[in-house]
Amino acid sequence: MTTRPPLTAHEPATADHVDGVDAGSGLKAGLKNRHLSMIAIGGVIGAGLFVGSGSGIAAAGPGILISYALVGLLVVLVMRMLGEMAAANPSSGSFSAYADRALGRWAGFTIGWLYWFFWVVVLAVEATAGAKILAGWMPGVPQWGWALIVMTVLTVSNLASVASYGEFEFWFAGIKVVAIGAFIVLGLLAIFGVLPGSDHAATGFTNLTAHGGFLPNGPGAILTGVLMVVFSFMGSEIVTLAAGESPDPRGAVTKATNSVIWRIAVFYLGSIFVVVSLLRWDDPAILKDGSYVAALDSIGIPHAAQIMNTVVLTAVLSCLNSGLYTASRMAFSLSRRSDAPASFGRTTERGVPRTAILASVVFGFVAVAFNYLWPDTVFQFLLNSSGAIALFVWLVICFSQLRMRKIIERETPEKLVVRMWLYPYLTWAAIGLITFVLGYMLTDAADGGGRDQVVLSTAVAAAVVVVSLVRQRVRRARATAPATDGAAAS
Numbered sequence: 380m381t382t383r384p385p386l387t388a389h390e391p392a393t394a395d396h397v398d399g400v401d402a403g404s405g406l407k408a409g410l411k412n413r414h415l416s417m418i419a420i421g422g423v424i425g426a427g428l429f430v431g432s433g434s435g436i437a438a439a440g441p442g443i444l445i446s447y448a449l450v451g452l453l454v455v456l457v458m459r460m461l462g463e464m465a466a467a468n469p470s471s472g473s474f475s476a477y478a479d480r481a482l483g484r485w486a487g488f489t490i491g492w493l494y495w496f497f498w499v500v501v502l503a504v505e506a507t508a509g510a511k512i513l514a515g516w517m518p519g520v521p522q523w524g525w526a527l528i529v530m531t532v533l534t535v536s537n538l539a540s541v542a543s544y545g546e547f548e549f550w551f552a553g554i555k556v557v558a559i560g561a562f563i564v565l566g567l568l569a570i571f572g573v574l575p576g577s578d579h580a581a582t583g584f585t586n587l588t589a590h591g592g593f594l595p596n597g598p599g600a601i602l603t604g605v606l607m608v609v610f611s612f613m614g615s616e617i618v619t620l621a622a623g624e625s626p627d628p629r630g631a632v633t634k635a636t637n638s639v640i641w642r643i644a645v646f647y648l649g650s651i652f653v654v655v656s657l658l659r660w661d662d663p664a665i666l667k668d669g670s671y672v673a674a675l676d677s678i679g680i681p682h683a684a685q686i687m688n689t690v691v692l693t694a695v696l697s698c699l700n701s702g703l704y705t706a707s708r709m710a711f712s713l714s715r716r717s718d719a720p721a722s723f724g725r726t727t728e729r730g731v732p733r734t735a736i737l738a739s740v741v742f743g744f745v746a747v748a749f750n751y752l753w754p755d756t757v758f759q760f761l762l763n764s765s766g767a768i769a770l771f772v773w774l775v776i777c778f779s780q781l782r783m784r785k786i787i788e789r790e791t792p793e794k795l796v797v798r799m800w801l802y803p804y805l806t807w808a809a810i811g812l813i814t815f816v817l818g819y820m821l822t823d824a825a826d827g828g829g830r831d832q833v834v835l836s837t838a839v840a841a842a843v844v845v846v847s848l849v850r851q852r853v854r855r856a857r858a859t860a861p862a863t864d865g866a867a868a869s
Contacts, residue, residue: 406730407540407730408626409540410541410542411542411625414542414546414621415545415618415625417548417553417556418552418618419635420642421552421553421697424646425613427610428647431607432651432669432670433670434607434666435604435607436651436665437661438607439600440592440596440660441594441655442596442598443655446602446604446605446607447608447647450612451643451647454639456806457615457777458635458636458639459636460779460780460799462632462633462637463636463780463783463797464776464779464783464787465619465628465636466629466794466796467783467797468794469632470623470712471620471711472620472715473619473623474619474772475487475712477779477780478779479491482779484718484847484851485847486779487716487718488846488850492843493768493772496768497765498709499739502706503743503746505698506699506743507522507526507747509695510523510529512688513528513529515688516688526747530699530740530743530744530747533696533700533703534703534736534740537707538736541704548700551694551697554693556646558690559646559649562650562671563649563650565675565678565680570583574678579679582656583656586655586657586660587655587656591660605819609769609770614701616776617704618635620704620708622635623708633796651670657677664676664677669687675687703743706743707738710732710735710739711724714735718847718850746761749761764832765839766831766835767832767837771836773813774813774814778810780806781806817833821834
């Protein structure tokens, strides 16, 4: 398999110029519409929603709804921008390929490798979380053994075919969707006191204001809540990478982009609204047991903790599955643009980038080992140095869209089937909000807090930028060397 030359600033942004399936990249269109629908829906439901929401509620009270709404709005805007570019140019590299095209080789290289790094660290986090749950159920197998088992099973699945990834994700996402849907329905019935078999008294919406008001810790707590919930939204963009391996990438991206508003409104705002309506925001059980378990316990649902552990395990496995898929496709795309080893860009007869998958999972295994051997030093450094990458990705998407919109309008306007609202004003508003969040993180001086994450993530990003610029200079030198040598000889 040959590697195509990199895009130049004058090449049209079409699917033939990026590494989509239609360009003969070696990937196969193995994802069905039902796979992509569930990937789109389930992509916004991470384990962080179930595990981390309790801390946000304790910090901001019912006002955490505003925190979720602000971050949700930001994700909607970013997804709209990404959808505009992806619908016009479906690519397995998604925003990395668009940054390459719009901002320069250094940008595509940098954000692509940072995104890969983010997801391989996530592999370790989620494998450890899943192993902890499984070891609690079946202590006969040590926790590290469970981490090895789940990583191996999902690696084999991803190596089999992209359809295997899609099938696993279809069922994982389906369980999450059904669980949250059932939670919202049961919670609303309990709120109004009409849940059959429950003696939970109707609370209505009094808990939203009755215990210190809607903002019991003041308006500033909304920003604290934003920092606590922003990273639970990471993963919404996965569908734009997966769409490149579907029969109709443009249609899949358009559908996913148009549905992101209701997905965030229902799954995030809807479920958190139920929690803060059912319970006092300062109920100790929210932090002790988790917000969803505490809510289910309050309305008399038996075995609530085990039910939620099952749902959380599903979310963890889903994140592992998608993380491995996403990291491998980003590595594949980088290779196709000559920004990663050539072997990462080769595929099997089934259209699977085997080397890219194995390289990603090897780093994931190493990170898991760090988590067990040096959890407070090496692994904490990995966590902090990848902590702000999600925001960097969103920022790059915004700046890429500002440039790509003009390129698409000039060269292939017929492909502008998804348009960013109020362009360019909402794009700049999103840039401003992301920048503000990054700046506010710098005020969080706790050990391993926002300041550490921004500083270390920025340092890692700067190092990758330097590597990219050095690579470009070396390439230029090699490209001009023959001509220079020839001139000297003459």
